[in-house]
Amino acid sequence: MNVYAKIIVDVPSGGTDHPFDYHLPDALAQTASIGMRALVPFGQRKLTGFIVDIVSETNLEKVKSVAELLDITPVLNEELLALGAWMSKETICFQITAFQAMIPAAMRAKAVKKIAVVESERSDLPMNIQAFFGQAGERSWADVPGDARLLRDIRSAVEQRQITERYELKDRAKHRTAKAVTVPSDVEEKPATKKQHETFALISDHYGKTEVAIQTLIHQLSLSRAVINTLVKNGFLQEKEIVIDRNPYTSAEGDGSEEKATLTVGQSRVLAQLEETIDQPQGSTMLLHGVTGSGKTEIYLQAIDRVLKQGKEAIVLVPEISLTPQMVERFKRRFGANVAVLHSALSVGERFDEWKKIQEQRVQVAVGARSAVFAPFTNLGLVVIDEEHESTYKQEEHPRYHAREIAIWRSERHCCPVLLGSATPSMESYARAAKGVYHLLSLPDRINQQPLPAIETVDMRAEMREGNRSVFSTTLLDKLRDRTEKGEQAVLFLNRRGFSTFVMCRNCGYVGMCPHCEISLTFHRRDSQLKCHYCGHEERVYERCPSCESTHIRFFGTGTQRVEEELQQLLPEARIIRMDNDTTKRKGAHERLLKQFGNGDAEILLGTQMIAKGLDFPNITLAGVLAADTLLHLPDFRAQERTFQLLTQVSGRAGRAEKAGEVIIQSYTPEHYAIQHAQTHDYLSFFKKELGQRKQAGYPPYYFLTLITFAHATYATAMKAGTHAAKLLRARLGDDAVILGPTPSPIARIKDRYRCQCMIKYRDEPEITDVLHELFSYYQKELQQDQRFITIDRDPNMFM
Ligand code: ADP
């Protein structure tokens, strides 16, 4: 009997986005399964493909044969194959792109696949396998001959874990050693100085008598090397050499022995509702709105515990930047070795190892960044998405999926809940919760009724009228001086340097807005015009403020470096660390600068949003936002929402320890609702106000958006494609759909290609997915001819 495999081949182009039939030779037919990868002849080349079906007939007269199977067991199960097909349809990408996104990078890299005998099982292996290995413990997969019997036996040995698979990469580090310390068991007295005493207490509290690498102490506890050395010299710590062959993420400690916390009344109420849903066999989505420090993570842990007791599995997604070793440890303390970690800081080999733990069902919990949503569990009981409003959950390259949507799709398939958590939920999620599509849970108070920090706004217009032209208000400067003198620390946030600038009146705060789109107009120096990047509206830049007639008009977008120089002049005695794209370009620079700050090498940390998260230093008692306006007036309909989220997050940075914290927000429009409601920690009022704005201007959650970008070496060709696409869309979509553009993109040129964009706003367009696919494959074909590029981004996060 003939056997054929239907294979999606790795050629991302319109003409090949369907399965091709290949013959499966006898030797391979016995082991081949749906979801495995195979090497197949395609034109003159041999390419990788995914087997999506195995059948006994083909309509083709001539079929080529599969050359090789690349996997021993399937890498994608039927659920993930179906998910890939759905993702390709919904996000407008090729199926192969969707499949590739779901497997570990090691499988895509030029890695050598090895198989190794588990020594304790060696004598139980079939003779043919024993003969293949001979004396060797490990051999390359490529060396396995195409012998049907051997292939089948290897597969079952892998399934029974008598043989393990791994990927060997060139970059795989050999055993490394590091200096470590332990607390000797005979220490009785206490270190003499306060600093040494604190350090010693911190180490013994965190690590007890276990050994810990000095680097880990410096990174995780922000300790200084000098103090550790002194403690070693005085006999309070013992130094030794240890072998570290693992990453801090995968080797995060925790034996699963930690007891559950006794929940507060609020937490118990939330957990009870959650458990009720967990026990019901149906897909559902819940949104947990809880202020920072309200004990959301404890709830995740206890809900997961329930899921595990039912023999099911759980996925926890956290933004990359919050996925610190401490975070992982929190899970390992509760669930021990039952946790796999998927993080981009792991080497590709390590990530494969973690993925394999999930695939072989050796763990029940996966903690990771965005792509962990594809963890190949087969009996999911819960998916948690922490900080669900974070824009990093949307992938900004193909496939442009949002982890939340993937989680919801899987939850329906597995009949289990998705739990979204945030202190500042996205407008979309909260609106769905308000409508009852998601189930809303809330935790309004911090644990132990700890107060939220006091936030003060400073009106920069008033400062200017009083003659202060600096970017620092008198209030902020006084407080910075005070902290510097007291030896306390402060963080200052400046929005990412704007490549696009807006024009603001410094006297009254007026900013030119597009009359059609409710977004700020962007200043184009070249022709002195103000332009709207959504619809193309243009007007001449004004010399007098249209609102108050003042001539104090300024183009915004001050760089961090200039601010640093100014601050140094104003406070010569302060030590400042600057963190922005320039100072953190080199690998490891980010961690190094944070470490220096943690060690107390500076009083002031000045940086872009990249420092808003994960900063957790007890000595920070002041957080300042230099110009809330730069964020508020980005040409993006989410600018207000992002401002509210950032300000809330910043205020969570100050005063996390005993010392009370203060927050200062400088703005030219302190009366703006995003600033006002952040100041009073009032999410709900912000939500209501913002929802009204969105409704009026026609944005999500009332309308859907799709952004189509065209790029080409000449401006005219890119615009022509845009004009053509806009016409086609107008003809094909209903009267309610609004098509804006084409208009030059905010970043008008990247890598010598001019870019322009069209935006579609729509509510109810049943045909739109099909129309977008047509457009995509049409230009995909053209692309080969004249290098025109098209990107389609549904529910876009970025409009650049
Ligand atoms: P969130 O995730 O909402 O920011 P966490 O879960 O991190 O909040 O909780 C904040 C702090 O309160 C943590 O240090 C946590 O260990 C502690 N905590 C949480 N729940 C309880 C509880 N029921 N009793 C005592 N402490 C708790």
Ligand code: ZN
């Ligand atoms: Zn004005």
Ligand code: ZN
């Ligand atoms: Zn406009």
